[in-house]
Amino acid sequence: MVQPKRKKQRQGPGLSATRSRGGAMRDSDYEALAQFRYQVRTFLAFSEAAAQQAGLTPQQHQALLAIKGFAGPEAASVGDIARFLLIRHHTAVELLDRMAKLKLVTRVADPEDARRVRLKLTAKGEQKLQALSRIHLDELRTASPALSRILRSFRSRAR
Numbered sequence: 001m002v003q004p005k006r007k008k009q010r011q012g013p014g015l016s017a018t019r020s021r022g023g024a025m026r027d028s029d030y031e032a033l034a035q036f037r038y039q040v041r042t043f044l045a046f047s048e049a050a051a052q053q054a055g056l057t058p059q060q061h062q063a064l065l066a067i068k069g070f071a072g073p074e075a076a077s078v079g080d081i082a083r084f085l086l087i088r089h090h091t092a093v094e095l096l097d098r099m100a101k102l103k104l105v106t107r108v109a110d111p112e113d114a115r116r117v118r119l120k121l122t123a124k125g126e127q128k129l130q131a132l133s134r135i136h137l138d139e140l141r142t143a144s145p146a147l148s149r150i151l152r153s154f155r156s157r158a159r
Contacts (some may be wrong), residue, residue, distance in 0.1 A: 032153045039147055046139050054128055059085065060099055063092075064129040067105065067119045075108070075118035104128065 051061035066084040070076035076084075082092035096119065099105045104125035110116035121129065 028153070032150055033062075035146075036150045036154075039143055039150065043139065043143060047136060050132055050135055054132055056128060056132075059087075059095060060104065061129075061132055063095055064104065064121060064125055065098060065123055065133070068126075068129055070111075073112070076119055077110070077116050077118055081119065099125070 009133055026064060043063070048058040049063070054061070056064075056067045062085055063081055066081050067076050070078065070080060072082075073092050076093050079089060081096065082089045085092065085095075096105060096107070100107065102124075103122050106122055107117045110118050
């Protein structure tokens with residue numbers, strides 16, 4: 001899993017970036033972008049419904065996944081989860097408080113810095129995440145051919 005960028009916000013390409021990569025946009029470019037956004041929205045709608053069916057909010061599901069998949073040398077901290085979910089630190093604290101009450105996560109003091117709290121999934125959190133991850137991977141496999149076609153069309157336009 002890719003670790004989220006720290007502090008630096010990623011800027012999208014502006015008009016100058018579009019022009020420098022081959023000039024005018026074609027109708028097929030717009031069609032590919034529209035199809036890509038449709039596929040992403042479809043997957044996100046599926047994901048939100050699956051989380052709710054499992055008794056979680058979509059944000060709780062994302063937090064479980066972020067904690068489990070965090071790509072740091074240590075367990076994820078509250079700040080890491082805030083950055084990963086693109087939310088403010090105090091919002092992450094509130095989210096994790098609710099998740100701790102549901103016995104989905106536990107907090108562990110960082111042995112090297114007492115001010116920092118590390119996060120760990122409980123057995124219940126692991127179970128819910130594993131069940132959701134299985135159906136998400138199945139859904140991605142189903143959508144994979146369409147997404148692959150769209151992504152290939154982006155690569156061919158970049159050349």
